[in-house]
Amino acid sequence: MKHQSPPVPNDLRIYECHVGMSSQEPKINSYLEFARDVLPWVVESNYNAIQMMAVMEHAYYASFGYQVTNFFAVSSRFGTPDELKALIDRAHELGLVVLLDIVHSHASKNVDDGLNNFDGTDHLYFHEGGKGYHPIWDSRLFNYGNWEVLRFLLSNARWFIDEYHFDGFRFDGVTSMIYTHHGVAHAFTRGYDEYFDGNLVDQEAITYLTLVNDMLHQLRPKETRVITIAEEVSGFVGMCRPIEVGGVGFDYRLNMGIPDKWIEMLKGVKDEDWNMGTIAWTLTNRRHMEANIAYCESHDQALVGDKTIAFWLMDKDMYWHMSCLQDLTPVVARGIALHKIIRLITCALGGEGYLNFMGNEFGHPEWIDFPREGNNSSYHHARRRWDLAKDPLLRYQHLWAFDKAMNALENQYKWLPSAQAYVTLKHEGDKLISFERAGLFFVFNFHYEKSFTDYRLGISKPGKYKIVLDSDAKEFGGHERINKYDGYFTQSVPWHGWEHSLLVYIPNRTGLVFALDQ
Numbered sequence: 001m002k003h004q005s006p007p008v009p010n011d012l013r014i015y016e017c018h019v020g021m022s023s024q025e026p027k028i029n030s031y032l033e034f035a036r037d038v039l040p041w042v043v044e045s046n047y048n049a050i051q052m053m054a055v056m057e058h059a060y061y062a063s064f065g066y067q068v069t070n071f072f073a074v075s076s077r078f079g080t081p082d083e084l085k086a087l088i089d090r091a092h093e094l095g096l097v098v099l100l101d102i103v104h105s106h107a108s109k110n111v112d113d114g115l116n117n118f119d120g121t122d123h124l125y126f127h128e129g130g131k132g133y134h135p136i137w138d139s140r141l142f143n144y145g146n147w148e149v150l151r152f153l154l155s156n157a158r159w160f161i162d163e164y165h166f167d168g169f170r171f172d173g174v175t176s177m178i179y180t181h182h183g184v185a186h187a188f189t190r191g192y193d194e195y196f197d198g199n200l201v202d203q204e205a206i207t208y209l210t211l212v213n214d215m216l217h218q219l220r221p222k223e224t225r226v227i228t229i230a231e232e233v234s235g236f237v238g239m240c241r242p243i244e245v246g247g248v249g250f251d252y253r254l255n256m257g258i259p260d261k262w263i264e265m266l267k268g269v270k271d272e273d274w275n276m277g278t279i280a281w282t283l284t285n286r287r288h289m290e291a292n293i294a295y296c297e298s299h300d301q302a303l304v305g306d307k308t309i310a311f312w313l314m315d316k317d318m319y320w321h322m323s324c325l326q327d328l329t330p331v332v333a334r335g336i337a338l339h340k341i342i343r344l345i346t347c348a349l350g351g352e353g354y355l356n357f358m359g360n361e362f363g364h365p366e367w368i369d370f371p372r373e374g375n376n377s378s379y380h381h382a383r384r385r386w387d388l389a390k391d392p393l394l395r396y397q398h399l400w401a402f403d404k405a406m407n408a409l410e411n412q413y414k415w416l417p418s419a420q421a422y423v424t425l426k427h428e429g430d431k432l433i434s435f436e437r438a439g440l441f442f443v444f445n446f447h448y449e450k451s452f453t454d455y456r457l458g459i460s461k462p463g464k465y466k467i468v469l470d471s472d473a474k475e476f477g478g479h480e481r482i483n484k485y486d487g488y489f490t491q492s493v494p495w496h497g498w499e500h501s502l503l504v505y506i507p508n509r510t511g512l513v514f515a516l517d518q
Helices: 031-044 081-093 147-164 174-178 203-216 257-268 276-284 309-314 330-349 386-390 396-413
Strands: 013-018 049-053 056-058 068-074 097-102 168-171 227-230 252-254 292-294 353-357 422-427 432-437 440-445 452-459 464-470 500-506 510-516
Touching: 013 031, 013 396, 031 081, 068 147, 081 097, 081 147, 097 147, 097 227, 147 203, 168 203, 174 203, 203 227, 257 276, 257 309, 257 330, 276 330, 276 422, 276 432, 292 330, 309 330, 330 353, 330 396, 330 432, 330 440, 330 510, 386 396, 396 464, 422 452, 432 452, 440 452, 440 500, 500 510
Parallel strands: 013 049, 013 353, 049 097, 097 168, 168 227, 227 252, 252 292, 292 353
Antiparallel strands: 056 068, 422 432, 432 440, 440 510, 452 500, 464 510
16 A cells, blocks of 8 residues: 555545445446546545445345444455555545444344354353344344453454554444444433433443544544544434543534435425424534534435435436436426535535435435345346436536535535534525525525525625525526626625625525625
8 A cells, every 4th residue: 555544634525435336337346446437536526535335244235234244354245355455545545535334333143154153152242132132133232341342343443444544434323332222213302311321321332432432543643533433313412522521532423313304304395394494403403512424315315215315306207307408397407406405505504524425416316226135136226327427418417516516615615614504594484594604605595486686684794795606507407597796795784683784686496605705
């Protein structure tokens, strides 16, 4: 390996990916093909980190890598260990941080090729009896109070850093680890006692997670520090606070409530009934000084049985009406417009980092389904149709162009590591949300039909403003209803609690970002 890990960015823009399904063809892709074809795409899309799934060896491909059978092996179906190292080395050369989706929350129950019954008992690495079995995942649960289990898992995490030069981990299933009920059938709405009830919280799992964070954060110097992300849905107190102040020590927590809320709204709420207060609350509902990764959809939202956001918005119209040679249909026009502003408001308001699953940046039209008995072992849905975004005659290019522009703007202004946004307006009748963050002014109109001329919005700093991102621009598949070259001058008219205000034209289903014109 020739290239050092790049400095850790403080504005993580993560491209979640799966090597095997990253080919355009219906096959299992390789580490080397991924390095050649996908890494340049990630860089062009202006992401600065990749998060690799399904690397730890698993016998069943359709498990998405979450039924690990060998913790100290990388998946041979994608290539050799040296080829994975070549992929990581190439990513580092391109300036990308490489994260591993690590599974320490459970293990495959396989006996012939896994840890289960390794010594002829059910409790060498796992809890004995029912306590050691996850009924939903159909897998075995580690006994974190066992000294040898701690040695095994800690050394496993360090091994991936030392041997493969990974730059950090997304820890899978943390909620399952830290609660005796594994988060099943718990809404976590009762109060703080749910986090500290001795009968509900697995103190041994908390101790392990604190130990592994303490170890990982000592392995490298600060500029290339190991990054840790918790997949944790309950919002456990102190999960992302430093150990020295009583926290568990993770750097980030995945804000899993955001994609769930978007899917809930797309499934069952009419556009005219979307609640602006609910959207703003969902995106800002996080504890101060505990960093979150925001996302609209990860691999979970695209699995068979569900749909991507693009598919929820446009469904079968994506097969017949995405051509640039025909007029926009109402369904596709709505879908493209909402897809863009859902991503922008999530990235700008929802956290201190941002994540996207590969393909969703251009509205990948179909679900993910790995070869299995139920689909006659087909690879048709275990791939990514990169050709759709590259085709100049299809509208997928516009969604991809917007994603690139959004990431480039974040890279320029660095809103992710800045203080949490101040929400100025949540107007239910007009379906408007506005807020300020990192010196930028964001305005969103979610109304299904109303555009507003000379709409007054309060703003904190006076001066001349310019539009730096317009989701309605032609290059993003919009209607180009705004002259982006116009300047917007503030007026000394108090509004929304500020001493100054702007008059703006905000078309329906549009997101605008303003910056002071220096």
